[in-house]
Structure formats: structure tokens, C-alpha cells
Amino acid sequence: xxxxxxxxxxxxxxxxxxxxxxxxxxxxxxxxxxxxxxxxxxxxxxxxxxxxxxxxxxxxxxxxxxxxxxxxxxxxxxxxxxxxxxxxxxxxxxxxxxxxxxxxxxxxxxxxxxxxxxxxxxxxxxxxxxxxxxxxxxxxxxxxxxxxxxxxxxxxxxxxxxxxxxxxxxxxxxxxxxxxxxxxxxxxxxxxxxxxxxxxxx
Amino acid sequence: xxxxxxxxxxxxxxxxxxxxxxxxxxxxxxxxxxxxxxxxxxxxxxxxxxxxxxxxxxxxxxxxxxxxxxxxxxxxxxxxxxxxxxxxxxxxxxxxxxxxxxxxxxxxxxxxxxxxxxxxxxxxxxxxxxxxxxxxxxxxxxxxxxxxxxxxxxxxxxxxxxxxxxxxxxxxxxxxxxxxxxxxxxxxxxxxxxxxxxxxxxxxxxxxxxxxxxxxxxxxxxxxxxxxxxxxxxxxxxxxxxxxxxxxxxxxxxxxxxxxxxxxxxxxxxxxxxxxxxxxxxxxxxxxxxxxxxxxxxxxxxxxxxxxxxxxxxxxxxxxxxxxxxxxxxxxxxxxxxxxxxxxxxxxxxxxxxxxxxxxxxxxxxxxxxxxxxxxxxxxxxxxxxxxxxxxxxxxxxxxxxxxxxxxxxxxxxxxxxxxxxxxxxxxxxxxxxxxxxxxxxxxxxxxxxxxxxxxxxxxxxxxxxxxxxxxxxxxxxxxxxxxxxxxxxxxxxxxxxxxxxxxxxxxxxxxxxxxxxxxxxxxxxxxxxxxxxxxxxxxxxxxxxxxxxxxxxxxxxxxxxxxxxxxxxxxxxxxxxxxxxxxxxxxxxxxxxxxxxxxxxxxxxxxxxxxxxxxxxxxxxxxxxxx
Ligand SMILES: Cc1ncc(C[n+]2csc(CCOP(=O)(O)OP(=O)(O)O)c2C)c(N)n1
Ligand code: SF4
Ligand code: SF4
Numbered sequence: 001x002x003x004x005x006x007x008x009x010x011x012x013x014x015x016x017x018x019x020x021x022x023x024x025x026x027x028x029x030x031x032x033x034x035x036x037x038x039x040x041x042x043x044x045x046x047x048x049x050x051x052x053x054x055x056x057x058x059x060x061x062x063x064x065x066x067x068x069x070x071x072x073x074x075x076x077x078x079x080x081x082x083x084x085x086x087x088x089x090x091x092x093x094x095x096x097x098x099x100x101x102x103x104x105x106x107x108x109x110x111x112x113x114x115x116x117x118x119x120x121x122x123x124x125x126x127x128x129x130x131x132x133x134x135x136x137x138x139x140x141x142x143x144x145x146x147x148x149x150x151x152x153x154x155x156x157x158x159x160x161x162x163x164x165x166x167x168x169x170x171x172x173x174x175x176x177x178x179x180x181x182x183x184x185x186x187x188x189x190x191x192x193x194x195x196x197x198x199x200x201x202x
Numbered sequence: 203x204x205x206x207x208x209x210x211x212x213x214x215x216x217x218x219x220x221x222x223x224x225x226x227x228x229x230x231x232x233x234x235x236x237x238x239x240x241x242x243x244x245x246x247x248x249x250x251x252x253x254x255x256x257x258x259x260x261x262x263x264x265x266x267x268x269x270x271x272x273x274x275x276x277x278x279x280x281x282x283x284x285x286x287x288x289x290x291x292x293x294x295x296x297x298x299x300x301x302x303x304x305x306x307x308x309x310x311x312x313x314x315x316x317x318x319x320x321x322x323x324x325x326x327x328x329x330x331x332x333x334x335x336x337x338x339x340x341x342x343x344x345x346x347x348x349x350x351x352x353x354x355x356x357x358x359x360x361x362x363x364x365x366x367x368x369x370x371x372x373x374x375x376x377x378x379x380x381x382x383x384x385x386x387x388x389x390x391x392x393x394x395x396x397x398x399x400x401x402x403x404x405x406x407x408x409x410x411x412x413x414x415x416x417x418x419x420x421x422x423x424x425x426x427x428x429x430x431x432x433x434x435x436x437x438x439x440x441x442x443x444x445x446x447x448x449x450x451x452x453x454x455x456x457x458x459x460x461x462x463x464x465x466x467x468x469x470x471x472x473x474x475x476x477x478x479x480x481x482x483x484x485x486x487x488x489x490x491x492x493x494x495x496x497x498x499x500x501x502x503x504x505x506x507x508x509x510x511x512x513x514x515x516x517x518x519x520x521x522x523x524x525x526x527x528x529x530x531x532x533x534x535x536x537x538x539x540x541x542x543x544x545x546x547x548x549x550x551x552x553x554x555x556x557x558x559x560x561x562x563x564x565x566x567x568x569x570x571x572x573x574x575x576x577x578x579x580x581x582x583x584x585x586x587x588x589x590x591x592x593x594x595x596x597x598x599x600x601x602x603x604x605x606x607x608x609x610x611x612x613x614x615x616x617x618x619x620x621x622x623x624x625x626x627x628x629x630x631x632x633x634x635x636x637x638x639x640x641x642x643x644x645x646x647x648x649x650x651x652x653x654x655x656x657x658x659x660x661x662x663x664x665x666x667x668x669x670x671x672x673x674x675x676x677x678x679x680x681x682x683x684x685x686x687x688x689x690x691x692x693x694x695x696x697x698x699x700x701x702x703x704x705x706x707x708x709x710x711x712x713x714x715x716x717x718x719x720x721x722x723x724x725x726x727x728x729x730x731x732x733x734x735x736x737x738x739x740x741x742x743x744x745x746x747x748x749x750x751x752x753x754x755x756x757x758x759x760x761x762x763x764x765x766x767x768x769x770x771x772x773x774x775x776x777x778x779x780x781x782x783x784x785x786x787x788x789x790x791x792x793x794x795x796x797x798x799x800x801x802x803x804x805x806x807x808x809x810x811x812x813x814x815x816x817x818x819x820x821x822x823x824x825x826x827x828x829x830x
Contacts (some may be wrong), residue, residue, distance in 0.1 A: 010569060020214070020379065027214040027381050034346075034449075035214070035379035038321065045790060047569045059345070061449035062378035065457065065532035078566050085563065102804075103569040104612065107784045107793055111567035122563050145806060 001056045003161045004064045007152075008049035008083045009075030010101050011039060014149035017176075019050035022153055025164055025172040026054050036062030045104065047079060054163070072127075073156050075135070075148065076101050077119045084126055092127045095155045095196070097135040097148060131155065132201040138191055147188045154192025166193055205251050207387040215382040217375040220346045221313055222247045224353025225283045226255060228309070229388040232275035233259045234268040236657065237686035238287025239322040240376035241315035245285055246689060249698030256390055259698045261690050264657045265290035269297045272310050277402050279308040279394035281357050288316045288327045289623060291368075293658075295332065298366070302336045303412055304404030305364040307394070309357035313369045315376050318495045318529030324603065324621070326527070328497040329370045333473040337412045339363070339419040340473035341428065342370045344448040346380035348428065348470060354385070359422065363415045370472070372495050374446045374529070420474040428470025429479060437465030439543065440487035442480075444469050444500050447493035450535040457536065460543060469500065477507055484513045491542040492519035495530055518542060572613040575791040576757075576809035578680050578750035579606045581724040583614035584787065584817070586647070586676070589734035597645040597738060598634065602627035602659075604651035605685045605752075606678050613788065618649065625650070625658025628666060628675055635672040645738045646673045653683035653691040655708055663745075667715050671743045674734070677708055678724075680752040688755070712745045724748045727816045753809050763810035764826040765791070765803050771822035772800045783814050783823065 007019050016037055023033045036051040051064045069087035072094045074080030080096035088094075098116065105111035123130050133155055139148040150173075157164050166189065173185050195201065203219040205226065215223065221244050225233060233252070235245035245259060252259035258275075262268035265286045272282035286294065291314040298312070314332070317323040333340035341356055343349040352369055360367040423429070432452065441464055443451050448468035455461040467483050469475075484490065484507070492501040501519035508515050520526055523541045524534060540547060573580045583606070590597045601607065601618030602625065609617035620630055631648035638646075650659045655677055666673065683689045690696040695705040712719045720737065722730040730748070737744050773779045783792040783801050791808030794801060801822065815823040 020216070023379055024214040027212060033214055033379070033381060036374060037377045037379075039377070045569060045574075046571050059380050059449075061446070061453045061532065062374050062380075063450075063531050065453070065536070081564065081566055102790070102793060103567045104572045104788060104790065105570060106567050107790060108612070108788055109781055109785055109794065112565070113567060114564040118564055126563075 001054075001163070002060075003054045003071070004069050005052040005054075005071045005073060005156065006049055006064060006069045006083050006087050007052060007073045008047065008079045010079065011046050011048050013048070013075045014146060015039075015048045015050055015075065018149040018153050019052050021169065021172045021176065022156065022164070023052055024175070025169045028171060029164065029168060031056060031163070032059040034059050034062050047082065049083060070161050071095070071156065071159055073152050075152060077116060078113065080123055081119055084123060088127055090126070090128060093159060093161075094123055094127045094130040095152065095159075096123070096130070096132060097152065098132050099134065099136040129202070131196055133192070133195055135192065139188060142184065142188045142191070144184070147185060150185050151188050151192035154189035155196045157189075158193045158196035166190060203247050203251070204384070205255060208384050209386045210383060212381045212383045214379050215346055215350070216379050217346050217349050217371060217377065218243045219247065220350035220382055221285065221353060221371070223382065223384070224350045226387055227350070227385045228283075228354035228357040229281055229391060230283050230357070231257050231280035231308070231390070231393075232272060232282040233257065233285070234262050234271045234282070235285040236262050236265045236268055236290055237683060237689045238290050238315070239686060240317055240373040241285050241287060241313065241371065242686040242689070244313070245698055246687070249700070252699050261698045263692055265293040266297050269294045269301070269312065273297075273301055273306060273402065276306040276308040276310045277396055279391070281309040281361070281391070283311045283313065283353070283357075285313045286315070287323065288314060288329050289323070289325070290314070291329050291332055292327065298332060298336045298338070300404035301366060302338050302404075303406070303408050304402050305408065305411065305415070306360065306366055307364065307402065309361040310366040311353060311356045311360055311369060312366060313353070313371060316370060316372045316496065318372055321373055324607070326496055326529075328495070328499060329368070330472060330497070330499045333368050337416050338365055339367045339416070339471075340370060341367065341470055342445040342472050343375060343428075344443070344445060344468055344470060346375065346378060347382050349375055350382050351385070352428065352470070355428070359419065363418055365415045365419075370445070372445055372529070416474050420476065423471035423474065423476040424478050426471045426476070429476060430468045431483070432466045432468070434462055434465050436486040437463075438486070438488045439464040440483055440490045441466045442469065442490055442492045442500060442504060443467070444472055444494035446495060446530055447535070450530055450532055451493055451539070454532060454536040454539050458539060458545065464543070472500065475503055475507065480504060480507055481511050481513065484508055484511075484515055487515060489516040489542070490518065491523070491538060492517065493524065493530065493535060493538070494520065570612065571608055572788065572790060573605065573608060574753045575789050575807045576753035576811035577605070578724050578748070578752065579609060579614065579678055580787070580789060581727065581750070581813050582606070582676070582678055582748050583609045583617040585724060585727055585731040586734060587615050587617060588731045589738060592735050593645060593738060597647055600627040600631040600634070600646065600648040602648070602650040602654050603685075604654055604678070605680075606649060606651060607685075615786070624654050625662055628659050628662035628673075631673045631675070632662065632666040632669060632671040636669065638672050647738065648673055648675045650675070650677055651684075652677060652679040652681065652693050652708060656692045656706070660711070663712065663717065664715055666743050667717055672741055674737050674744045674746060677745065677747045679708060679747050679749050680755075682752040682755055684752045684754065708747055717743055717745045719745045719747065721747045721749055724750050725811065725813050727813065753811065757809055763812060765808050765810055765812065765815065766824050767801045767803060768822050768824055769798055769800045771820050773820045773822070774799045779819050783818055787814055787817055789814055
């Protein structure tokens with residue numbers, strides 16, 4: 001068994017924490033895991049991605065070859081498209097947060113940000129299954145925009161390709177958080193998990 | 203990062219964590235560093251656990267002091283580790299060469315992190331050359347596990363040879379994660395008193411000892427478990443890898459289904475090279491492909507070995523079928539393997555070409571780096587540009603390294619003319635400014651950040667003072683080493699282990715050498731623009747400190763003010779301002795509402811600094827409680 005997941009977004013969205021938690025939970029379960037993280041000067045608006053590679057045979061190189069992602073998890077719609085084009089194939093599944101984050105060129109008025117419907121249409125045309133989740137909105141509802149990454153990990157864990165149960169992810173969470181924050185993270189993880197199981201945004 | 207003694211237990215670890223764990227398992231007494239990507243986080247983690255684990259961890263003012271401190275600790279038989287990025291290793295060059303000549307006592311390991319493709323660097327220099335130049339042993343891990351294992355090994359080797367050892371890592375190791383099986387945590391070893399006749403002196407009559415130590419390292423490397431062989435025995439087609447090359451090659455061979463047709467010799471001991479081991483494999487091979495990060499280091503030295511032992515063989519690598527610049531990745535490696543093995547490429551649509559989905563899809567905007575919302579550097583470069591405009595854009599700006607380096611792009615309105623290594627701005631400005639005595643007539647401004655000020659600007663400032671420089675030097679003091687992740691520096695009053703220490707005042711330091719100093723707030727747009735204009739017009743050496751904390755720090759202490767746009771006042775696209783706030787000012791918080799055709803504020807992103815309100819020509823942007 002080999003599963004390749006690209007988790008992408010922009011600096012500051014909690015990409016690295018998310019991939020680290022998921023990876024730790026899988027190592028704890030005995031899988032061979034490698035994670036490659038690509039970020040430049042973080043926190044300053046650049047694109048960020050983590051490659052999570054899970055195997056029951058051997059630990060692979062930290063980068064997923066082009067066209068070999070089984071799942072793309074994107075914390076931003078345009079990033080979903082950017083990554084899908086390079087790492088996706090017709091069998092790839094995509095989960096993406098629908099809240100756009102505008103690049104500098106768009107703010108300045110030199111570039112255009114595509115319409116969300118157009119982004120959704122192109123994603124759908126180039127993958128086998130997609131889920132458009134308003135994760136940031138769900139996180140704000142839960143009281144903290146920052147936990148959108150954990151919601152997205154819940155969504156990822158609900159995919160059939162991921163050999164992980166919520167309780168196993170919670171153990172990784174418990175190594176990083178305590179008390180109320182831990183409870184809140186578990187709760188929002190389940191909102192993401194259930195959303196996918198219920199087919200929301202599909 | 204775990205500090206538990208659980209030999210045999212496996213954790214997912216980042217390469218940087220593995221360096222920390224390796225240092226613990228190697229029983230270090232002393233650790234020091236100046237931050238630099240991709241290894242910036244290492245010493246912070248060490249500082250966090252140093253108290254509990256009974257060792258000393260320090261942030262140093264620069265890499266030279268960091269290494270020299272380690273040498274001191276080594277004199278009493280203490281074990282030490284010094285963590286730097288590739289530029290930092292170059293800063294240490296003299297110390298490494300002289301230190302290697304003198305030798306060391308307690309194990310001393312330098313970990314140098316290279317950044318192939320310069321993900322967060324200005325260059326992709328290859329640290330490995332330093333080992334040859336200074337005659338010290340060099341190791342490079344192929345995985346996160348090996349990174350952890352190599353540190354205690356390097357400490358042992360260093361002690362055995364009485365020589366410092368260099369471990370080279372790269373971004374994909376530092377920022378990558380993999381499973382790491384823990385080893386034992388040792389008992390702390392006591393120090394050895396330094397006797398009256400004990401010496402650590404770097405002097406040329408030790409040159410032969412230096413070379414003899416290297417030969418002993420070579421013998422150890424011939425049988426090292428950090429060199430592996432996979433695939434077909436006695437292969438005619440041999441691949442030799444260094445560092446990250448191994449995993450990419452093994453993955454690609456499997457993808458291509460040719461893992462049984464070639465042999466893969468992965469080297470972890472890179473200098474001196476294990477010649478016997480290499481010649482044994484070369485003897486069976488007809489051709490060799492060398493897969494390594496950045497320079498053709500192994501490739502050229504393996505060619506030299508083949509020449510020396512008269513082995514007639516074809517050698518490929520960075521000099522031909524692998525690009526000479528940029529990092530390794532599955533695509534580069536697969537392409538090289540196909541070419542090496544003569545495998546035809548199926549006609550995959552070229553990226554962006556005909557048949558490529560991207561070519562027919564939506565145009566998607568690039569994400570260019572910019573200053574954070576509320577960043578003081580955005581304001582500083584805005585006002586500097588304004589002041590220079592008043593001088594007919596006649597001035598020359600000599601930049602330096604930090605978050606403000608981004609000002610060379612749109613984020614800072616292409617705000618400087620010169621940028622090189624840390625600390626170079628002021629001295630380059632000094633030299634240029636001196637020409638004003640000989641007919642050059644442009645005002646010269648240099649810049650540096652507060653961490654950079656302490657790192658290497660101080661000697662440049664003293665040089666400027668001594669030579670009566672004619673420059674304005676601006677310190678962009680954001681109270682942080684922001685670029686690399688907020689490590690303490692001499693002006694912040696903290697240390698790596700969390701103790702307080704007396705802050706060193708940049709102003710007092712400048713004044714103590716007789717520089718006139720001004721202080722101003724870059725958020726006071728008008729006043730500070732006027733001040734810079736006045737200072738540019740003044741002759742001599744002037745220092746201006748622009749004080750305003752980094753937005754990321756400010757967000758932790760400052761209450762966020764609400765900011766919004768009064769749609770009636772906003773001139774929109776039509777009338778005059780041409781979207782001044784988003785187009786020229788360009789804070790990510792200043793967005794455009796296309797429906798209302800009017801400026802807007804992204805409330806999630808805006809930190810409420812209020813500066814955009816000051817620069818809006820129509821005074822359309824409103825700040826809670828009014829403008830200060
Ligand atoms: C010799 C060397 N060491 C370390 C680095 C990594 N580095 C780049 S910028 C920087 C610090 C910048 O801090 P500061 O000057 O305060 O500017 P800020 O990022 O806070 O704006 C460091 C450590 C480097 N580029 N060169
Ligand atoms: S981290 Fe601080 S100094 Fe760097 S761009 Fe952001 S606000 Fe500016
Ligand atoms: S007040 Fe204006 S300049 Fe400051 S962070 Fe908000 S949008 Fe940016």
C-alpha cells in the first residue's frame with residue numbers, strides 16, 4: 001500500500017502542523033512515512049506545500065513525483081488548482097477550502113483571481129472526486145479561524161485511502177495540545193471528518 | 203522533539219529535530235548557532251531543553267563567535283555542536299581553517315545546512331568545498347534517520363581524530379520528516395582540567411598532523427555503515443549518490459522497473475572519499491551516474507580517483523545530464539536515469555504545451571512574496587522612496603539581508619540598488635560614498651536590520667566612522683530577527699535558554715563611537731519622510747534608527763484596531779488615485795471590492811496598523827478611534 005497526499009496552502013495556514021500530526025499518527029500505527037515540506041520565507045504569503053507519503057513497504061523520498069498524488073488537500077482554492085495541475089492525475093481526489101486568499105499581484109490589480117465557479121469546474125474536470133469545504137468558515141464558527149487546518153485533516157482522515165481512525169489522530173493531537181485546546185481540536189476534526197462522510201461539498 | 207530515553211522507539215521527526223536528538227544522544231555539553239534557513243529552528247529547540255538536559259545552548263551574534271565558543275568548550279573536553287546555514291559556514295571560514303590546524307579536544311561538529319534551489323536563501327552555495335579547503339572530515343546523511351545517527355558518530359570521530367567534523371545537510375533533510383528510531387541517551391561525561399602545558403594552537407608546524415588525521419578518517423570511512431550498496435551486484439551501470447540523491451534514485455528505479463539492472467552506491471562519508479570502496483565498484487562498472495545536490499563535487503573527485511587508479515570509465519552527472527543548478531527532485535532524477543540507461547521517453551505532453559491541461563485551463567495568479575500586513579518595512583521603504591523622489595531619485599540605496607531584502611521586489615517598490623551578503627550594505631556604501639570627494643555626486647544610503655547590525659554591521663560602522671564616511675545608514679529596527687523566525691539577538695534581552703540578559707542599545711553603541719544618531723517611527727509617514735530628506739542633504743556619517751516592532755510581534759501585544767473604507771470618500775478606479783492603497787502601498791489587508799469598485803479592508807488579514815489611512819490621498823480609510 002502506498003498513498004501520496006499533497007497538503008497545500010499559503011504560509012501561516014498551519015500546513016506544517018497538519019502534515020506533522022497526520023504523519024505522526026501514521027508512524028505510531030507502524031506505517032513508513034515521509035513528509036517533504038516546501039516553504040520559502042514562511043508567514044509572508046508564499047505558496048506552501050507538504051508531501052505526505054504513506055507506505056507499508058519502505059520510507060520513500062520526501063517529494064511526490066509529478067502526477068502521482070492520490071489526494072490533494074488544499075487550504076485555498078487557487079492552490080488546489082495549482083497543485084492538481086502538476087501532481088494530479090485523473091484518479092486524484094481533491095478536498096479544498098473555498099475561502100480565497102488574494103496574491104499581491106491581484107491586490108495590486110495586475111493579475112486576476114479566477115471566479116470560484118470556474119475554479120470548481122476546472123478542478124472537477126481534472127479529478128475523480130472533489131469536496132469543496134468552507135473550512136475557514138467552519139473554523140470561525142467553532143471560534144478560531146486558525147483551526148481550519150485541523151478540520152481539513154478530519155476531512156482527509158475520512159477518505160478511504162487514509163488508513164487512520166479519528167482516535168488515532170487524537171493521540172497525535174494529545175502530544176501537542178492539552179485541556180480545552182485539545183478538546184476544541186478534536187471537535188473540529190470531527191466536523192471535517194463527518195462533512196466528508198456525509199458527502200458535504202461533493 | 204522527545205527528550206525521553208526510549209531506545210528502539212520510532213517517532214516521526216523533522217530533520218532539524220533529528221539534529222537535536224542526535225546532539226542529545228551524542229552527549230553534547232555546548233551548542234551554539236546564528237540562525238539561517240533551513241536549520242534556523244535547531245538551536246531554538248536545543249535551548250528549550252538545555253536546562254532540563256544539563257547542557258548549555260546559545261544564540262551567538264554571528265557564526266564566527268558561535269564556532270569559537272564551541273572551540274573553547276572543546277578545550278575542556280566538552281562536546282559541542284555548531285549549527286549554521288551555508289553562508290554562515292563561509293563566515294566561519296578563517297576560524298575553521300585555523301581551528302583545524304590547531305585541532306580540538308572534546309568532539310566538535312559543525313552542521314551546515316545548504317539550500318539547493320535557494321528556497322529561502324539568496325544562493326545555493328555548496329558547503330562541501332569547505333571540508334577540502336580546511337582538510338576536515340565531511341559527512342552527509344541520506345535520510346532523517348541517518349541525520350540523527352550521524353551526529354553522535356561525528357562527535358565520536360571528531361574526538362578520536364582531535365579534529366572538527368563537518369556534517370552537510372540540505373533543505374529536503376532539514377524540512378523533511380521521516381521515521382527515526384531512537385538510540386540511548388548517554389551519561390554526561392565530566393570535563394578534563396586544562397593543564398599548564400595543554401595547548402590548542404593553530405600553527406603551521408601542525409600541517410602534517412592535519413593531513414595525517416584526514417588519512418585516519420579515510421580508513422574509518424572505508425568500512426563506514428553510512429555507505430550503502432543496493433541493487434545489482436557488480437553492476438555495469440553504477441549510480442553513486444550523495445545525501446538526498448539515494449532515495450530519489452531508489453524511488454525512480456522502482457518506478458521505471460529497472461531496480462535490478464543497476465547498482466546504487468550511496469555515500470555518506472564524503473571527505474576524504476573512501477577510495478578503496480569506490481575503486482572496487484568502479485572496477486566492475488562501465489559507466490557511472492553521480493547524483494548529488496548542487497555542485498559536481500563527488501563527480502569530479504570520483505573522476506580523479508578513476509584517473510589515479512587508471513580505471514577507464516564514463517562518468518556522468520552535474521556536468522552533463524543533470525542540470526548544473528537547482529535541487530534534485532524525482533523529475534530531474536528520473537530524466538537523468540532514463541538518459542543514462544537509454545530509455546526512450548514516452549511522448550508526455552510538455553508542461554504548458556499542447557495537450558497539457560494547464561495550457562487550456564484558467565490563468566492562475568502567482569503568489570509573490572510580500573511583507574506581512576502591518577509590516578514596518580513596508581512603511582520604511584515607502585517613505586525612503588518618497589524622500590528619494592524629492593531628490594529626483596538621485597540617491598543610491600545599499601541593502602542588506604533580512605525580511606527587508608524582499609524590498610528588492612514589488613513589495614518594497616524595488617527599494618534598493620545593491621544587495622550582497624550580511625553586513626555588506628554599510629561598507630559598500632562607505633566605499634561608494636567616499637567617491638563624493640572625487641566627483642561622484644549622488645547621496646548614498648545604506649540599510650540593515652537590528653539582528654544584522656549586531657552580526658556584521660558593527661565593524662563596518664566603525665570603519666565608516668574612522669574613514670569619515672559620507673552616508674546615511676538606516677537601521678530598520680523591528681526588535682526581531684524576523685526573517686528566520688524571531689531568534690533572540692543582543693538587542694532583544696533574551697537568550698536561547700530563556701534567561702534575561704541586558705539589552706544592548708543600538709543607539710548607545712553608535713553614539714559611543716561618535717556617530718550622530720536619530721530615531722524615528724516609520725509609521726509617522728510625513729515626519730519621517732521629512733527627516734530622511736533632511737539627513738540625505740546633510741554631509742558626513744549619519745545613523746537613523748527606524749523603530750517599530752515586526753507586525754508578527756506587535757500582534758501579540760497590541761490591541762487590534764478596526765479599519766474600514768468609507769465608500770463615499772474612496773475615489774475608486776476612475777478618478778485620480780488609481781487604487782493607490784492596493785497598487786502602490788500593497789498591504790495584503792488592502793483589497794479591492796470589484797462590485798462596489800471601491801477599496802476595502804480584509805478584516806482577517808489586516809492587523810490595524812493604520813498606515814494605509816495616512817497614505818490614502820482621499821482620506822477614505824478610517825481607523826477606530828481616529829488617526830493617531
Ligand atoms: C551569514 C548569514 N547568516 C545567516 C543568514 C540567514 N539570515 C538571513 S536574514 C537574517 C536575519 C535578519 O534579521 P534582521 O537583520 O533583524 O532583519 P529582519 O528579518 O528582522 O527584518 C538571517 C539570520 C544569512 N543570510 N547569512
Ligand atoms: S515577519 Fe515581521 S519584519 Fe518580516 S515581513 Fe512580516 S512583519 Fe515584516
Ligand atoms: S491598517 Fe491598512 S496597512 Fe495596516 S494592516 Fe490594515 S490594511 Fe494593512
